[in-house]
Amino acid sequence: MPPRWSWRLLIFFVVSLSIVSWTGADLFSNSFLVKFKRDLSLDEAHRVAKRHGFVNMGPVLRSKTEYHFVNHALPPARSKRSITHTRKLKSDPLVHTAIQQAGFLRVKRGYKPLKVENLVKNIQPHKDPSDPYFPYQWYLKNTGQNGGKAKLDLNVEAAWAQGVTGKNITTAIMDDGVDYMHPDLKYNYNALASYDFSSNDPYPYPRYTDDWFNSHGTRCAGEVAAARDNGVCGVGVAYDSKIAGIRMLDQPYMTDLIEANSMGHEPNLIDIYSASWGPTDDGKTVDGPRNATMRAIVKGVNEGRNGLGNIYVWASGDGGENDDCNCDGYAASMWTVSINSAINDGQNAHYDESCSSTLASTFSNGAKDPMTGVATTDLYGKCTTTHSGTSAAAPEAAGVFALALDANTKLSWRDIQHLTVLTSKRNSLFDAKGRFHWTMNGVGLEFNHLFGFGVLDAGAMVALAKQWQTVPPRYHCEGGIVSELKRLPSEGSLFLTINTTACKGESSEVRYLEHVQAVITLNASRRGDVELFLTSPMGTRSMILSRRQNDDDNRDGFSKWPFMTTHTWGEYPQGTWTLEVKFNSETPQTGFFKEWSLMLHGTKEPPYTGLPVLDPHSKLAIVKKAHEVRSKM
Numbered sequence: 001m002p003p004r005w006s007w008r009l010l011i012f013f014v015v016s017l018s019i020v021s022w023t024g025a026d027l028f029s030n031s032f033l034v035k036f037k038r039d040l041s042l043d044e045a046h047r048v049a050k051r052h053g054f055v056n057m058g059p060v061l062r063s064k065t066e067y068h069f070v071n072h073a074l075p076p077a078r079s080k081r082s083i084t085h086t087r088k089l090k091s092d093p094l095v096h097t098a099i100q101q102a103g104f105l106r107v108k109r110g111y112k113p114l115k116v117e118n119l120v121k122n123i124q125p126h127k128d129p130s131d132p133y134f135p136y137q138w139y140l141k142n143t144g145q146n147g148g149k150a151k152l153d154l155n156v157e158a159a160w161a162q163g164v165t166g167k168n169i170t171t172a173i174m175d176d177g178v179d180y181m182h183p184d185l186k187y188n189y190n191a192l193a194s195y196d197f198s199s200n201d202p203y204p205y206p207r208y209t210d211d212w213f214n215s216h217g218t219r220c221a222g223e224v225a226a227a228r229d230n231g232v233c234g235v236g237v238a239y240d241s242k243i244a245g246i247r248m249l250d251q252p253y254m255t256d257l258i259e260a261n262s263m264g265h266e267p268n269l270i271d272i273y274s275a276s277w278g279p280t281d282d283g284k285t286v287d288g289p290r291n292a293t294m295r296a297i298v299k300g301v302n303e304g305r306n307g308l309g310n311i312y313v314w315a316s317g318d319g320g321e322n323d324d325c326n327c328d329g330y331a332a333s334m335w336t337v338s339i340n341s342a343i344n345d346g347q348n349a350h351y352d353e354s355c356s357s358t359l360a361s362t363f364s365n366g367a368k369d370p371m372t373g374v375a376t377t378d379l380y381g382k383c384t385t386t387h388s389g390t391s392a393a394a395p396e397a398a399g400v401f402a403l404a405l406d407a408n409t410k411l412s413w414r415d416i417q418h419l420t421v422l423t424s425k426r427n428s429l430f431d432a433k434g435r436f437h438w439t440m441n442g443v444g445l446e447f448n449h450l451f452g453f454g455v456l457d458a459g460a461m462v463a464l465a466k467q468w469q470t471v472p473p474r475y476h477c478e479g480g481i482v483s484e485l486k487r488l489p490s491e492g493s494l495f496l497t498i499n500t501t502a503c504k505g506e507s508s509e510v511r512y513l514e515h516v517q518a519v520i521t522l523n524a525s526r527r528g529d530v531e532l533f534l535t536s537p538m539g540t541r542s543m544i545l546s547r548r549q550n551d552d553d554n555r556d557g558f559s560k561w562p563f564m565t566t567h568t569w570g571e572y573p574q575g576t577w578t579l580e581v582k583f584n585s586e587t588p589q590t591g592f593f594k595e596w597s598l599m600l601h602g603t604k605e606p607p608y609t610g611l612p613v614l615d616p617h618s619k620l621a622i623v624k625k626a627h628e629v630r631s632k633m
């Protein structure tokens with residue numbers, strides 16, 4: 001079985017196996033195994049570590065006598081033992097022995113380390129944040145630097161100008177760890193909410209490797225909450241917010257329990273969970289959360305944040321045009337906000353996947369110069385300008401949501417999604433290949449199959465969040481089911497329809513849509529050649545599955561797979577829904593449709609009635625008007 005887990009960042013780097021040959025020379029890390037003469041509490045161990053200039057990373061395998069110390073004054077790897085440091089530890093009356101840990105290489109898939117160059121030269125003084133890397137943070141303020149398009153950015157300065165900077169909001173970075181000693185992160189680090197599930201201790205410090213493979217989480221953390229005006233690196237989107245590190249990617253195999261523990265960790269201390277990983281983006285995987293993880297997510301949205309619901313932000317995937325993020329059960333989930341990326345001139349990135357479950361977009365790398373990526377914090381107190389991939393996009397969204405929650409702490413997980421739909425902008429985003437156009441849905445909301453409802457606008461989201469009134473209760477209606485074996489035509493399309501009342505007159509009636517799912521069972525001689533389109537009663541056509549040319553499955557097909565679309569947001573669901581199933585194939589294929597169940601999720605009451613309309617051209621005004629017309633029918 002191929003490994004399920006890959007990092008979204010990988011695709012940006014050369015994905016070829018580069019075997020680093022190991023010369024056999026010994027390498028010593030700055031980690032020490034310290035065995036004590038008696039049991040020690042965590043606090044006692046911390047004090048011993050501090051006394052000798054070390055940091056206690058916590059117990060080894062929950063032991064009370066063995067602890068893991070790190071000395072950050074030492075290089076993370078060197079060819080000589082540090083005899084003086086070992087001696088110093090051994091001189092402590094409580095210490096039985098101290099063993100400096102050997103460092104060894106574990107070669108992962110061709111991660112190509114990028115040089116951290118010193119770009120900070122000749123920068124004019126700024127009235128913007130004074131941080132030296134701020135001018136490289138075009139995703140925060142795009143002035144057209146690096147060949148970008150001016151004003152194509154997250155519009156964060158408009159949010160900051162409203163006095164909103166993310167205070168008292170915590171975002172957890174579920175990743176390979178966070179360098180919480182980094183001078184740009186340490187004051188915004190929420191240690192209480194952090195944990196290391198890869199090695200079971202409270203210290204999610206990244207494991208050192210020569211190629212800095214485990215820099216991913218630290219880079220994501222800086223995008224959310226790097227400090228302002230401190231002369232270090234740049235600024236986070238929500239620079240007064242807090243970061244929790246949840247280290248959970250750094251072990252050979254992922255397990256359901258590690259995922260579940262991570263996504264359910266401290267749900268009342270953590271507001272937002274940001275994930276830049278998922279099932280392998282090889283364009284042939286169909287996989288999603290397993291049982292325990294699914295329970296953790298559902299519990300998070302229903303009970304987290306003392307009942308308001310945790311926000312799960314997901315990178316939509318780096319599988320490029322050969323993959324479809326609706327085959328990724330995390331990105332396609334209604335309970336996550338799935339974020340795609342655009343580059344600095346408005347095109348999609350070449351590694352972007354597309355799918356109808358993407359809600360909105362943020363930014364990844366520059367167009368002309370791939371070195372003009374996302375400027376953020378890097379391992380060991382450094383800064384980088386080359387963070388990239390939808391990996392880099394998701395934490396920007398987490399930062400914007402932290403601003404929205406600071407503006408209004410009462411927002412529920414659904415309020416965040418509504419605000420995203422209403423305030424994201426088309427701006428100048430476009431499909432580099434001209435396949436996917438901006439389209440208006442039945443209530444006047446513009447969407448794009450690549451970008452969802454557009455690029456996040458922090459200023460607009462914060463302004464609307466301040467006057468927001470929480471949306472009415474959500475209901476789930478099974479709109480209908482088609483359950484019969486039908487042969488798929490090798491040419492042309494199979495059309496199926498469901499004429500639904502959307503549970504009219506029942507307790508679960510849905511009149512104003514949020515998410516729609518088509519739960520589908522089918523098989524085919526080549527699964528990757530199947531395409532699926534769902535058309536709503538108001539005429540909005542969502543491509544819920546695109547061709548995936550690498551997917552040659554001829555056995556499993558899809559078994560009750562919940563394809564999701566956000567494109568019909570705000571629409572009225574009553575009427576006839578059409579599912580089109582077709583092959584997009586070079587050679588004739590066969591297959592069978594087996595089942596389609598239509599799940600409608602949304603409110604019975606119109607959502608935005610109590611909100612004042614300040615701008616008659618806003619999406620809010622447009623949707624409210626459409627709802628008023630509809631309610632009179």
Ligand SMILES: *[C@@H]1O[C@H](CO)[C@@H](O)[C@H](O)[C@H]1NC(C)=O
Nearest residue numbers: 167168169268269270271409
């Ligand atoms: C900060 O957040 C915590 C936990 O979310 C909450 O209990 C506390 O009341 C908040 N403090 C302020 C000053 O808003």
Ligand SMILES: *[C@@H]1O[C@H](CO)[C@@H](O)[C@H](O)[C@H]1NC(C)=O
Nearest residue numbers: 256289290291292293294295
């Ligand atoms: C996971 O859930 C499915 C469906 O509810 C069930 O059939 C299966 O036994 C569960 N697996 C485990 C390991 O609990």
Ligand SMILES: *[C@@H]1O[C@H](CO)[C@@H](O)[C@H](O)[C@H]1NC(C)=O
Nearest residue numbers: 497498499500501574575576
């Ligand atoms: C859908 O069903 C309703 C009644 O439930 C009916 O009035 C309407 O004509 C039907 N529409 C179609 C296209 O069959």
Ligand SMILES: *[C@@H]1O[C@H](CO)[C@@H](O)[C@H](O)[C@H]1NC(C)=O
Nearest residue numbers: 523524525554555590591592
């Ligand atoms: C699909 O399912 C049908 C009916 O269960 C079966 O006859 C067929 O062999 C399966 N595989 C393909 C590729 O059609």
Ligand SMILES: [Ca+2]
Nearest residue numbers: 131227232234
């Ligand atoms: Ca800074």
Ligand SMILES: [Ca+2]
Nearest residue numbers: 281317319323
């Ligand atoms: Ca994918």
